Amino acid sequence: MKLFVLHFVLTIIVSVFSYDSSKYSGYKVYQVTPKSLYEAYILKEFEHDEHFDFWTEIRSINLPVDIMVSPLAQNNFEAIMKSANIDYFVNIDDVEASLQNEENTSGRSIVTRGSVTFSDFMRHDDINAYLEQLAQDYPQIVSIESIGISFEGRDLLLVRISSGGSNKPTIYVQAAIHAREWIAPPVALYIINQLVENPDNVNLYEDVDWVVIPVVNPDGYEYTHTTERFWRKTRSTGTICYGIDGNRNFDALWGTVGASSWQCDITYRGHKAFSEVETQAVRDYILEHKDDIKLFLDVHSFGRWLLYPYGYSDDEPDDVEELRTLGRLFNDAIHSVRGLNYTVLSFASGLYYASGTSVDWAKDIGIELAYTIELPSGGTGFDPPSSDIEPVVEETWEGFKAFHSYIVDKFVTN
Numbered sequence: 001m002k003l004f005v006l007h008f009v010l011t012i013i014v015s016v017f018s019y020d021s022s023k024y025s026g027y028k029v030y031q032v033t034p035k036s037l038y039e040a041y042i043l044k045e046f047e048h049d050e051h052f053d054f055w056t057e058i059r060s061i062n063l064p065v066d067i068m069v070s071p072l073a074q075n076n077f078e079a080i081m082k083s084a085n086i087d088y089f090v091n092i093d094d095v096e097a098s099l100q101n102e103e104n105t106s107g108r109s110i111v112t113r114g115s116v117t118f119s120d121f122m123r124h125d126d127i128n129a130y131l132e133q134l135a136q137d138y139p140q141i142v143s144i145e146s147i148g149i150s151f152e153g154r155d156l157l158l159v160r161i162s163s164g165g166s167n168k169p170t171i172y173v174q175a176a177i178h179a180r181e182w183i184a185p186p187v188a189l190y191i192i193n194q195l196v197e198n199p200d201n202v203n204l205y206e207d208v209d210w211v212v213i214p215v216v217n218p219d220g221y222e223y224t225h226t227t228e229r230f231w232r233k234t235r236s237t238g239t240i241c242y243g244i245d246g247n248r249n250f251d252a253l254w255g256t257v258g259a260s261s262w263q264c265d266i267t268y269r270g271h272k273a274f275s276e277v278e279t280q281a282v283r284d285y286i287l288e289h290k291d292d293i294k295l296f297l298d299v300h301s302f303g304r305w306l307l308y309p310y311g312y313s314d315d316e317p318d319d320v321e322e323l324r325t326l327g328r329l330f331n332d333a334i335h336s337v338r339g340l341n342y343t344v345l346s347f348a349s350g351l352y353y354a355s356g357t358s359v360d361w362a363k364d365i366g367i368e369l370a371y372t373i374e375l376p377s378g379g380t381g382f383d384p385p386s387s388d389i390e391p392v393v394e395e396t397w398e399g400f401k402a403f404h405s406y407i408v409d410k411f412v413t414n
């Protein structure tokens with residue numbers, strides 16, 4: 001109990017000093033491995049503290065947790081870890097220094113307007129300009145649609161790639177509902193780029209349509225470029241804090257487990273399900289097309305996980321064997337590129353309990369095949385060097401092609 005009192009008092013002391021959250025100089029990332037439920041409970045005490053940003057969640061004992069800690073709280077944190085005899089080490093000594101590998105974190109991506117690059121992280125308006133250009137250049141196969149306007153007024157662009165006709169089996173991919181997961185938009189853009197601009201891939205949209213939303217949360221995404229690199233939520237205005245966690249805002253046992261009711265937490269679920277214009281836009285599109293959508297993919301980082309429902313409970317879907325089988329096909333295809341693997345598990349057993357996730361909602365409304373993809377970590381986690389983009393997008397593309405083959409086999413009858 002003394003530990004908690006100490007933590008509480010020190011938290012109050014450090015909280016009176018404001019700090020510039022846009023700079024990560026002196027921030028460290030600790031890797032902590034709780035060895036007992038008691039130790040996990042002590043770690044949990046830090047979850048609501050603004051000086052602590054959990055990059056990976058507390059899952060179960062003996063699994064490491066990555067926590068970014070502000071300079072003001074490090075002494076306090078280390079003292080508590082030592083006195084409670086909890087194993088930890090400093091994984092990143094200076095987050096700001098590690099960010100230097102990510103080029104143009106606050107500048108513009110170097111890309112000709114209307115084109116795409118996989119050697120740098122693109123800004124949102126450059127991404128949209130590329131999609132608009134493709135729709136202009138390839139009107140027979142590419143159509144774009146604004147499915148809504150973000151809280152701050154950005155177009156939520158969706159691109160559909162189709163050889164024509166209607167009601168074809170559709171693969172739906174969305175990325176960057178979590179703003180800081182920068183490797184997700186390039187993976188989504190590479191799908192579009194390969195389908196549209198690589199003639200070798202014509203057969204991949206012959207019988208199957210692809211629908212891709214490269215950036216579901218553009219306000220948060222832009223905020224990570226301009227102001228706070230590790231922002232996760234949307235940017236809607238609360239009474240005290242900004243934003244909600246889009247992947248806790250869907251109507252899938254919303255507001256039950258693994259989602260905070262406190263607006264300043266990074267997993268804040270919102271005041272009701274679908275409180276955000278961004279999640280409403282996704283919901284409305286999917287509900288309108290759910291009979292065609294045969295595969296739902298929500299792209300995140302990081303961890304090399306392929307997660308099937310559910311996040312909200314330990315229950316397994318009736319078709320769990322099929323979800324696992326297809327998951328293995330995805331992994332085998334990726335493994336063939338450079339020998340790396342994904343772990344295929346349910347959301348709750350792979351990551352942690354979470355309610356209000358899009359993948360559970362997709363499953364609940366009847367889209368049988370639904371996954372959350374946690375892409376590889378880069379650099380130290382959320383900050384892959386731009387030189388990592390190409391190997392990651394190329395590797396993941398092989399996984400998407402395996403998904404496509406399965407959808408053709410299962411749903412296309414000739």
Ligand SMILES: [Zn+2]
Pocket residue numbers: 178181300301
């Ligand atoms: Zn995420």
